[in-house]
Amino acid sequence: MTQGFVRYAGVAALAAMAVACGGGGNQPASEGGEAPAALITVDGSSTVFPIAEAVAEEYGKANPTGRTPTVGISGTGGGFQKFCRDEVNVSNASRPIRPAEIEACKVAGVEYIELPIAYDGLAIVVNPKNTWATTITVAELKTLWAPEAQGKIMRWNQIRASWPDRDVRLFGAGVDSGTYDYFTEATVGKEGASRGDFTSSEDDNVIVQGIGSDELAIGFLPLAYVEANSSRLKIVPVDDGKAENGNGPIVPTAQSVRDGTYQPLSRPLFIYVARKAADRPEVQQFVEMFFSRTDLVKEVGYIELTPPIYELARKHFADRRTGTAFGEGGSQVGMTLESLLAREK
Amino acid sequence: MKRFEFLIEWALFLCALLSIGTTAGIILVLAVETFAFLREVPVTDFLFGTNWTPLFATPSFGVLPLVVGTVMVSAIAMAVALPMGLLSAIYLSEYAPLGVRRLVKPVLEILAGVPTVVYGYFALLFVTPLFQRVLPDLAGFNALSPGIVMGIMILPLVSSLSEDAMQGVPRGLREGAYALGATKMQTSLRVVLPAAFSGITAACILAASRAIGETMIVAIAAGQQPRLTSSPMVPIETMTAYIVQVSLGDTPQGTLEYRTIFAVGMLLFLGTFVLNLVSSWLRARFREEYT
Numbered sequence: 001m002t003q004g005f006v007r008y009a010g011v012a013a014l015a016a017m018a019v020a021c022g023g024g025g026n027q028p029a030s031e032g033g034e035a036p037a038a039l040i041t042v043d044g045s046s047t048v049f050p051i052a053e054a055v056a057e058e059y060g061k062a063n064p065t066g067r068t069p070t071v072g073i074s075g076t077g078g079g080f081q082k083f084c085r086d087e088v089n090v091s092n093a094s095r096p097i098r099p100a101e102i103e104a105c106k107v108a109g110v111e112y113i114e115l116p117i118a119y120d121g122l123a124i125v126v127n128p129k130n131t132w133a134t135t136i137t138v139a140e141l142k143t144l145w146a147p148e149a150q151g152k153i154m155r156w157n158q159i160r161a162s163w164p165d166r167d168v169r170l171f172g173a174g175v176d177s178g179t180y181d182y183f184t185e186a187t188v189g190k191e192g193a194s195r196g197d198f199t200s201s202e203d204d205n206v207i208v209q210g211i212g213s214d215e216l217a218i219g220f221l222p223l224a225y226v227e228a229n230s231s232r233l234k235i236v237p238v239d240d241g242k243a244e245n246g247n248g249p250i251v252p253t254a255q256s257v258r259d260g261t262y263q264p265l266s267r268p269l270f271i272y273v274a275r276k277a278a279d280r281p282e283v284q285q286f287v288e289m290f291f292s293r294t295d296l297v298k299e300v301g302y303i304e305l306t307p308p309i310y311e312l313a314r315k316h317f318a319d320r321r322t323g324t325a326f327g328e329g330g331s332q333v334g335m336t337l338e339s340l341l342a343r344e345k
Numbered sequence: 346m347k348r349f350e351f352l353i354e355w356a357l358f359l360c361a362l363l364s365i366g367t368t369a370g371i372i373l374v375l376a377v378e379t380f381a382f383l384r385e386v387p388v389t390d391f392l393f394g395t396n397w398t399p400l401f402a403t404p405s406f407g408v409l410p411l412v413v414g415t416v417m418v419s420a421i422a423m424a425v426a427l428p429m430g431l432l433s434a435i436y437l438s439e440y441a442p443l444g445v446r447r448l449v450k451p452v453l454e455i456l457a458g459v460p461t462v463v464y465g466y467f468a469l470l471f472v473t474p475l476f477q478r479v480l481p482d483l484a485g486f487n488a489l490s491p492g493i494v495m496g497i498m499i500l501p502l503v504s505s506l507s508e509d510a511m512q513g514v515p516r517g518l519r520e521g522a523y524a525l526g527a528t529k530m531q532t533s534l535r536v537v538l539p540a541a542f543s544g545i546t547a548a549c550i551l552a553a554s555r556a557i558g559e560t561m562i563v564a565i566a567a568g569q570q571p572r573l574t575s576s577p578m579v580p581i582e583t584m585t586a587y588i589v590q591v592s593l594g595d596t597p598q599g600t601l602e603y604r605t606i607f608a609v610g611m612l613l614f615l616g617t618f619v620l621n622l623v624s625s626w627l628r629a630r631f632r633e634e635y636t
Binding site: 074075077078079081082147150167169174175176192193194196197198199200201202206209210211212213214215216217 | 396398400401402403405469473474477481482484485486568569570571572579580590593594595597
């Protein structure tokens with residue numbers, strides 16, 4: 001190989017790269033004559049992630065020339081922080097926005113449209129080899145997860161005397177997670193109050209892996225992740241001790257979540273859309289898919305809201321109605337679909 | 346021409362300065378944030394507290410659980426790498442015929458070339474289930490599997506450095522031992538090993554600091570539950586895994602939780618620094634000069 005040939009090959013390669021990059025860049029403009037649609041950025045709850053990701057995929061399929069929205073999993077709290085800093089267009093949330101976050105958004109001048117999109121039944125799960133935990137009560141969950149339990153409640157028989165005298169290993173969502181906020185509110189009674197000595201991760205797959213590979217483990221997970229890993233996890237029915245809304249331990253299913261018997265661990269899931277972003281046609285198309293493609297909700301394992309609620313949400317979005325229906329902010333325990341409808345009107 | 350030489354010298358000097366500057370910069374950033382952290386959390390609470398829950402509603406900043414986690418995993422790694430590494434080094438240096446040596450040495454280097462994230466998944470998805478068949482109480486995340494896999498990862502380091510040290514021992518010493526009627530094993534263990542001692546200790550300490558600073562394997566396979574325990578069968582959290590956990594999350598800059606990253610990082614840095622100092626001291630102390 002002569003020096004001349006190498007030089008020639010190098011220049012040819014550079015030229016080829018320049019043409020490819022230049023050509024690719026020019027393409028969209030020459031096609032439609034209008035600017036290419038900007039990226040839709042979504043971030044927040046890992047609970048809502050499966051739905052948002054499915055809708056983003058469908059959006060991408062419906063718009064092959066556009067850009068598929070990116071969906072992050074910083075956790076509900078993390079997502080709101082970014083949202084109120086105007087860094088993302090849509091915030092996924094597994095709980096309503098909190099007063100502190102409302103304030104942060106107001107200070108930054110970010111207006112938001114709150115849209116419920118699905119229902120989740122937070123499931124209590126154990127390893128399939130766990131033969132003793134066939135039901136659990138809310139009081140026992142409180143014993144297990146309260147801040148006072150740190151370092152003290154370490155064995156199964158301390159939760160219920162008939163259970164074996166063996167270590168209990170806890171797994172759950174991390175503190176940035178709306179799932180964690182909701183779970184502590186529902187079981188311990190105060191949002192964010194729990195023991196600190198458990199494996200906490202914003203990534204639900206880590207929890208699935210942890211429980212699925214450990215006979216002595218117990219944890220809480222959004223229903224979608226349980227359905228997706230049904231061979232590695234076992235759901236424990238929850239008894240909330242109130243006969244009015246279903247007697248005895250209830251398994252989280254579409255039916256029991258919809259009709260309000262699986263309490264207190266049923267909760268609505270939301271997306272918060274930035275008011276500014278709502279004027280973009282691609283964002284409108286993306287949001288509309290959450291209401292029209294409710295089959296995706298079922299596919300990923302969550303529970304669809306009723307058609308009247310979806311209609312109401314659609315109307316709120318079309319009217320660009322900003323603000324939250326949950327004045328106090330934060331997790332709302334015992335939220336049945338009826339009460340949700342009454343709020344949103 | 347002289348001008349040109351001068352410029353070259355300056356350019357090379359700047360390159361060297363860059364590395365010094367980077368190191369100084371890192372130390373500076375760590376120190377500033379650590380001091381800001383220690384203004385809010387007393388040093389004794391930090392170093393001797395037994396609860397590490399900085400992200401929770403009632404935060405607690407005792408770093409001992411993280412340190413114990415790191416030390417436990419590293420100890421298991423060293424327990425695997427040291428004997429096996431040394432023995433393979435002795436074999437390669439003293440016993441192996443040239444053909445075997447030519448084959449085994451590069452293969453050992455391949456072990457060192459496997460990406461650590463692959464080792465992490467190997468520990469989580471292969472080693473742990475394997476051990477769970479023998480030890481049913483073993484948790485899915487534990488200190489045993491990443492420890493052993495980490496040992497396999499640093500084995501080539503121990504082995505090749507020890508072997509170089511042993512090769513550096515003059516043949517005259519060995520031949521003298523043979524002349525006195527010693528067997529090969531006696532020569533290796535009683536003559537060569539002590540002679541190469543300083544080099545071997547340097548290798549071990551290098552391997553130890555590698556083990557302490559290792560992030561990926563423990564982040565994947567060791568768990569995310571900081572706890573003070575002596576059992577390698579339960580989930581723990583190491584200092585490096587904690588830094589990964591907080592950095593991947595969403596902690597706003599300038600908060601106390603944010604500063605914990607730097608405080609733990611500083612502790613790690615000091616740990617490896619001390620190890621390097623010990624290594625230099627040991628080498629100086631036990632060095633054998635062969636003229």
